[in-house]
Amino acid sequence: MTESSTPAPAPRNPIILCRTCGQRHQLHDNHVYDYCDIVDEELTCNICLQPLVNPMDTMCGHTFCMRCLRSVLNLHKFCPIDRRPLTQQDCRASSLIVRRMLDRLIVLCPNTDFCTSKLPRSELEPHLQNRCPGRIVGPGAPIRHGQLTSIEINRKPNRDLGIYFVGGNETPLIGVVVQEVIPGEVVAEDARILPGDQIVQVNSRDLRDIPHSIAREALCSAETPLRLTIYREKQESKAPVFTTTVLQVSLTKVTGVPLGIKIAAKQSEQGIYIMEVLESSLARRDGRLKADDRVLQINGFNVEDEMPERVARIIRDCGDRVEMVVSRQVQVTTPEVIQVPPAELPTEPFTLLRHALAPKVRAEKTVNIKKGNKECMGISVSGGKGQRKGDVPIFITGIQADGCVARHGQLKKGDILLSVNGTSLLDLPHTEAVKVLKESANARSLTLRVIEGDTDPDNETHGYIPSWLTWLSLPECCRQSHQITLEKVPNASLGFSIVGGNDSTHGAQPIYVKTVVSDSIAAKSGLLKCGDIIESVNSVSLVDISHKEAVTLLKNIPQRAQFTIVSWPGTIV
Template sequence: MVGDMILSVNKDTLIGSSYDSAASLLKQTEGIITLVVCNPKRDTQLDGSVISKDLDKKMSGTDGATTSTLEPSTLLEEPIDPLTSPIKPGRECTIEINKDKMGLGLSIVGGCDTLLGVIIVHEIFSDGAAAKDGRLKPGDQILEVNSEDFRSIPHKKALTALRQTPSKITMVVYRDESIANSAISGKEEDFLDVIEVELMKKPGKGLGLSIVGRKNGNGIFISDIVPGGAAGVDGRLMKGDQILSVMGQDLKNATQEEAAAVLKLATGKVSIKLGRLKARPSPSTSDNESLTSESDTLACRSVVLKRGSKGFGFSIVGGYGSLHGNIPIYVKSVFEDACKNVLHTGDQIIAVDGIKLQGRTHQEAVLILKNADNIVTLKILS
C-alpha cells in the first residue's frame, strides 16, 4: 500500500538508505522479490509484527499470498514535482508556492504553546498565492517551511517565519485522512471538533476575549484572549476557535457586530459552543514533539511539588482523544496556595519525573501523576 516502509529487499536492508541507493537495489533485483515492509498507521498489525509478502511474475493464490506481475522497476515511485503534485491525505507532502504581490495569503492557528499543539492552516485568502495555487486547504498541518521545522514551534515564531519567507516557499504539509474524507460532504462542521463551555460573566465585566470575522465568507472567531479574564481562567478557549453559538443563538452566519452584541448582552453563566479545526498530529510530529529548538527549550522550567492531603494541588485538562480534541496536557486549575507561586492555569505539562506526556491520554496522565513519588518534578512550558 502507499505509505508502506520498505525495510529490506531479499535480505538487503534499506534502513537508512537514500532514495537513489534504494532505487538502484530494486532495479537490479530479478525473479522472486521478498520485501519486508511495515506501516505504523495500519490497524491490522496491532502486535507490531512485520508483514512479509512475496512478489512473483506469476499470479499465485496459494496460502493467500499476495503476488504481482509487475516488473521490479515498476515498484518504484518516481520523484514528484513539488510545484504541481497534489497533497495526498495521510502522508507528508512537499509543495512549492511562488508568492505574488499579495503575499502567501493564509492565516494560521496553533503552535506548541497552544491547545492545538501543531500549526494548522486556518484560512486561505482568495487574493493570495495559496488560493491561486489551489492545493492548501483549511485544516492542513504545516510541518516545515523552507527547511525550518514547524512540528514543535510556538505560534509567534511560526508567524514570523512565514512573514519573512522569500518569494519561493517550499513547504512540507500533512492532511489528515479523516479531514479529507469529511471534505466530501461539503459541511464545514465536519472539519471541526465541537467544544461547549460555560463562562461566568461578572457584572460590569466582559468575557475576556476579542472576536473577528473571516476575511472571506462567514464565521466569527476568537482573535485574542485577555490574561486573567473569564475565558483565560477557564483555559479551554484559544485564538482561532470559531464561535458557533452563544446561549443557544446560532452565530455561524452572524456578522461581527451581531456577534459582539450577543456576547455583550449575555449575563451570568454564558454557554458558548465553539468549533476548533481538527488536528491529529502527523506521524513525524508525534515522533518529534520532544525535539525543540534551543530557544523553545529555554522557555521550559522545572517545578518541584510535594504531595499533600489533596494531592499535588492542581487539576489537569486535555490529552490525546479528549473531549477538546487531541491536545497536550495543561494545568486546568490550581487550588493549593503552595502551588500558586509556581503553577498557573494554562501551563503545559511536558513531563512528570522525566516521563513525557506528549501523545498521552488524559487518563494516562492522571495515572502518571497518581503513581508518582510524594515529591515530583514537573517540566512546564508557560
C-alpha cells in the first residue's frame, strides 16, 4: 500500500521582490533601504537596529518599527526596553515630524546596474514604478522596444522556464538570446517574452558576457520570483519615412505652348504647392516638376509666404525664362537587414575585455564493441532528419545496464553516432536510423564512429537534448543545411540582425542571425531563428566574408530572397 503524497504547504513568510523598496525580503518583514549617510540614533529602531520604518510610539516613550514591535508583542506583553506592560492597543503612530524626517532620508536606487539615482526615501517607490530605467513592469505590461525592461515571473520549484536559448561569449552572439518559447510552460504562460529577446540579467546576475554553460546554470538555478531584464530590438516603424530634397528647375517659354502647372495653397500646410502638371505643357515635357512639389522661389523671389494669386502673377511677369526652386518629400527606403552596432544595449558602451575563444570542433573517434550471444546494444536514441526541432544527428538519450554498450563502458548519454558497421546514420530520418541500429544488433561485433557529446547531460525535464553549443561544435560533415525563401514587402526590412564574419573577435566565423525583430517579415515567416548560420543568399556565398560585406550583400537583395541556412536547436531551460 502506497502512501499518497500531499504538496508541501507554501511558506507563510515567502521571500519577495518588493515593489516599494526594490529589495528582496520576506513578505512580512520591513522594507530594506540603502542609505547614503549615517542615520541619527534617535531615528533608529532598538529591535532591528535599522532606521525606523512605519514608526510606532509606546506609552512609555519609546519608538520602534511597526512590524518589529508587533512581532515582539505577539510573544510578550511588555516593552522591549523597560519591560513595562504593553499591548498593541497602547501604541500609536509617531508624530508627523518624525515621519517627515524619516521620509527625507536619502537612499540609493537598488537597481544599481541601470540607475545611479539618490533620492528621499518617500520618493523611492514612485521612482521604481515610473522613472527608474531598471524598473519592473507590472504583470501583463508589455516589454518596451529598443530599451531595457525588467519583468518578474513566478515559477514553481523544479519547473523549467520553457525557452530555447542561444549565445554565450564563446560565439559572436556573446549575449543570451531567446530562440523559441515552448507552449504551455512558464514563459509562455506569462506571454511577454518573444523569440529574439535578449536576456541581459536574471536576478541581478549579468548575462551579457558569460559562457553558454554558465548562462544555462544561472537561468536554471535562479530562485523565484525571477527578475528578468530583457532587451528587445526596436520595431520598424509602420509609417513611411520621408526626407526633403530641394530642386532647381529652369524652363524657357515657347510661344503657343503653356507653362502647364496649377498652383494652390493647402488648408493644413503652409506654402504654395504644385497641384497638377498639365499634359502637352512645357513642365510635362521637361519632366522634373511633379504634383505636391512646394514652390520656394521664382526667379530669385521668395514666395513661401505669398498668396497663390501673387505667385501666378510673378510667373506671368517672368519674361521668357522661369527659374524655380521647389522642395519635395521623398520616401526613404529601409535597409534590408539590421546591422548590430558595437554598443548593442542602451547602457554604457559594452566591449569585450578579453580575447574571445570560439568553441573547438569536436573530433570523432571509433569504438569497437564485441557482443555476446543474444546480447542487445541497450541504447535509446533520438534525432534524425525531419525532427520538429530541425535536422540533427542521431544521439544517445539512454543506456540500459544489461546491454553490451553499458558493459563496454566507452559510450555515454549524449554521444553522437555517425555510423555503425560502415553504414552512415547521417541524413537519415529517425525511423530509418533506428532500423539500421536494430539490424546491426544481429552482428557479433560493432564498429561505431562517434563524436563525444556533453560532459554533463543534466536536463531531464523534456528528455535529454544536447546543448546548442554542442551542435555548434560538430564538424562540417554533421551540418545539414536547407533552403528558405523570404518575400520582401516594399519599403520594409527583412527584420533580423547579423554577427560574425572573417573579421570577428572570435576569429573567422560564419554569419549568424543574432536577433529577429518581432512582427517583421522574418519573424512572421517563422523560417529564420536566432542562432541560425547563413551560408548563402540567392546562391551568393557568405562563407569567409567580413561582417560589413555580408551586411552590404543582404541590403541589396531583390524582392525574393532564398537563403541557405544551418539551423541548430537552442539549449532548453
